[in-house]
Amino acid sequence: MTLPAAVERAAIANRHGWGPQPGPAGLAALATAQAGLHAARLLTPYVTAHTRLPEFRADDLRHALSPHGMLVKVRCVRRTLHLWPHEHAADAHTATLRLRLGATLATARRHGLNRNDLDTTGDQCQEALAGGPLAYRDLQDRMLKAPSLPAVAAVRLGIKWAWESGRTTCRNTSPSLHREQREFAPIEHAHPATRLTHPDVTAATTRLIRHYLHAYAPASTADLLWWTGLSQAEITPALARLRPAITPVRVDPDHLELAHVIDHRAPGEDPRFGVFYRAHSWEGEPYNAEPDKCGGISWFPINDPPDHTVPYHAAALRHICTGRFSSKYGW
Incomplete structure (x- = not known):
């Protein structure tokens, strides 16, 4: 079946809060409707929320990302930052974890480090944060005091490894919308009820694709491959799980x-x-x-x-x- 482009655009606009019908009721609903609020640039999620939520204020998003807030920032599809409600963040994180860890490991190897080195520095990052959240520079300085970590590159990669692995969370504490002050904390301290890593990667990928289809369908396999950044081999098992729900009628x-x-x-x-x-x-x-x-x-x-x-x-x-x-x- 073909749909006029205008019909497709109108359907998506309605889902995202731009149509004549009532849109998402709040930030968590908006993030769900958009399959994650895109946050690659500092202003992007604020602009998205401002244009779709009539009563939105910048402090609403800051509060939603604060400890015990409703949203968590994760790097996921195409290795870009998105803001997800807690109940969906694990799907986006787990399904795309291989991509992010692979990229971080490739960078580490260029610095003469291996996976064991990253695991060690990631553990030391966790230990440095045991006393509470730390700004990025403070965390780096504390880790550099360890005699076994003389290289700044190793420390920075250890912080990145812990964050990409889902063991720590990062938020912007700057009062300005145009400046970033990163603060790191263990995920269990910032969001006690959230665990970002799910044991069943295919199940997480299936749910992530379902989120995308709810937000942007109709869509093709090529759309899914581009949006997630995953391979055909990773997408296919997830689509096989979804097929009974999305194609209840089969025609030879x-x-x-x-x-x-x-x-x-x-x-x-x-x-x-x-x-x-x-x-x-x-x-x-x-x-x-x-x-x-x-x-x-x-x-x-x-x-x-x-x-x-x-x-x-x-x-x-x-x-x-x-x-x-x-x-x-x-x-």
Whole structure:
């Protein structure tokens, strides 16, 4: 099935709080609706929240990221920073952990360090934070006092390793929206109920993909590969787990008949082809899997579709009824 680009954009805008319908009720709901608030730049999550939450204030986000707040900052998809509600952060962290640890290990090797060195310095980072949160420079200075860590590069990589591993958390304590003051703390101190690493990577990847589809579907496998940064081999098992939920109806290609091709053009959009098939048999039964987003699903006579059917879909159905194989619409 094809959807006009305007219809796709409108559906996503509604989910993200830009449509006429009521949007997310708060920061946690907004972060869930967007599959994580993008935070690669300091201002980005503030701008996102400001444009979608009418009552938003900058202090709301600072409070949400504070110890015991509702959001946690993790580096996840495509190794970029996102803000996630606690209940979803572990999925984003676990599914993409291999990418981040691999990149950190590659940097360490260029400095003559190996995985054991990173584990050791990561442990020492944890020990340095045992007394409470520390600013980045203070944490670095405390770790440099250890006689076994003379190199600044090893200390910095140890701090990064502990954070990327999900053992520590980092937040910006600067009162300015244009300046960063990083403060680190053990994850169990900052967010006692949160554990970022999940033992089942495929299950975490499956849930992460579900978050993406809820936020941005319709989407292709290529979209998922780009957004997550994961490989086809990592995506495929997760999609296999999701398939029963997202494709309740299965059609054997041998039981499909090409019924109509329509060359259509909507105002302000590029031309496109709509291709319609007639299924002679299928397994399963269509149902409304997302009642919060879809008003309903029903069967209609092919020669009497609802009045609000997408215009070029209705035109194609009329032509199918008359036996016409191809047509144009909107030219």
